[in-house]
Amino acid sequence: MKTVAQMALTPGMELAEDVYSYKNELLIPADTVLDAAMIARLGRYSIMCVSIKEEADYAVTHFEKVHVSETFRRFEKEYQTNMAVYKLIMNDFLEKGTLPQLNYLIEIHDNLRGCVENGEQLLDFLYNMLPSEDDITYAHCLNSALIAGVFATWFALSAEDTKTLILCGFFYDVGKFKFPEKVIWKPGKLSDFEYNWMKTHTTIGYDLLKHKEALNEHILNATLMHHERCDGTGYPSKLKSDEIDRFAKYISIVDSYEAMTSARTYRASLTPFQVIEEFEKNGLEKYDMLILRTILEQIAAAQLGRTVRLSDEREAVVILTNKQNLSRPLVKVEDTVIDLSTSLDLNIIAIL
Numbered sequence: 001m002k003t004v005a006q007m008a009l010t011p012g013m014e015l016a017e018d019v020y021s022y023k024n025e026l027l028i029p030a031d032t033v034l035d036a037a038m039i040a041r042l043g044r045y046s047i048m049c050v051s052i053k054e055e056a057d058y059a060v061t062h063f064e065k066v067h068v069s070e071t072f073r074r075f076e077k078e079y080q081t082n083m084a085v086y087k088l089i090m091n092d093f094l095e096k097g098t099l100p101q102l103n104y105l106i107e108i109h110d111n112l113r114g115c116v117e118n119g120e121q122l123l124d125f126l127y128n129m130l131p132s133e134d135d136i137t138y139a140h141c142l143n144s145a146l147i148a149g150v151f152a153t154w155f156a157l158s159a160e161d162t163k164t165l166i167l168c169g170f171f172y173d174v175g176k177f178k179f180p181e182k183v184i185w186k187p188g189k190l191s192d193f194e195y196n197w198m199k200t201h202t203t204i205g206y207d208l209l210k211h212k213e214a215l216n217e218h219i220l221n222a223t224l225m226h227h228e229r230c231d232g233t234g235y236p237s238k239l240k241s242d243e244i245d246r247f248a249k250y251i252s253i254v255d256s257y258e259a260m261t262s263a264r265t266y267r268a269s270l271t272p273f274q275v276i277e278e279f280e281k282n283g284l285e286k287y288d289m290l291i292l293r294t295i296l297e298q299i300a301a302a303q304l305g306r307t308v309r310l311s312d313e314r315e316a317v318v319i320l321t322n323k324q325n326l327s328r329p330l331v332k333v334e335d336t337v338i339d340l341s342t343s344l345d346l347n348i349i350a351i352l
Contacts (some may be wrong), residue, residue: 028042310347316348
């Protein structure tokens with residue numbers, strides 16, 4: 001809400017708070033839509049200013065509250081500006097083979113990181129961004145670099161390793177720029193030919209970068225190995241846990257997280273708890289367990305206090321995480337506490 005002088009009031013404005021006279025008499029209750037007669041009445045009672053509702057006061061869901069916040073609007077504007085710079089840098093690299101100045105990429109990351117209060121808010125803003133199909137591959141890489149910076153904080157990496165992981169995020173999927181977007185982001189299942197073709201993006205990206213002296217081996221390995229899995233089921237070389245570069249292990253989780261949490265025109269993004277559940281079901285053998293556990297615990301903790309919708313349409317508040325089942329926390333519905341780890345007929349289907 002905002003404070004507006006009586007002289008600046010116009011019909012149609014809605015009061016955010018009750019208005020009282022100097023004798024403590026209620027003149028106009030909150031939530032009243034003002035008309036000319038009411039505004040004149042305020043003048044007769046010498047009411048100098050009143051509280052008027054703003055756009056944020058009408059927001060109900062978490063998505064709406066995020067989108068009307070000034071912080072998000074500043075972030076979104078800065079995001080679009082830096083996205084344009086990133087596209088120019090990457091297009092120049094792809095056309096001319098000239099590696100971009102690495103400090104330019106770090107500056108893009110820092111510009112956007114500086115728009116938010118903390119890493120959790122950055123992830124929340126990215127989660128609530130609307131998709132832009134025109135920039136989807138660029139957004140995937142830019143988002144991955146931003147996510148990598150947050151995860152690096154959670155891992156307590158050194159400043160140098162943090163920089164390396166952020167650069168891995170910018171570069172690891174560069175091979176995808178050599179493929180048509182209609183294949184990369186195909187809504188349905190890829191054909192066997194398309195899938196095998198797409199799998200070559202790791203080696204194509206590696207070949208684009210391998211002779212660039214400014215890039216260290218971790219960035220090259222993350223590009224080549226980010227689809228390798230600890231159980232040996234990945235590609236291109238079916239490497240197992242100890243054979244996979246540590247930074248490739250980080251980026252493989254960043255890549256999967258970004259894909260699951262980014263909305264597409266053909267499907268909604270998964271909720272944070274659905275992301276955790278997906279990792280718990282399908283990732284515990286495929287990803288480095290210590291790395292993955294750190295990330296999932298942080299994601300779960302960031303949801304404490306959030307209002308969610310359950311599969312039976314009730315609203316609940318997340319009050320406690322379950323360490324052994326992070327995707328199914330304790331929630332409170334009015335005065336009732338529900339442990340979702342034992343109430344298996346219920347699921348969290350939306351963050352409100």
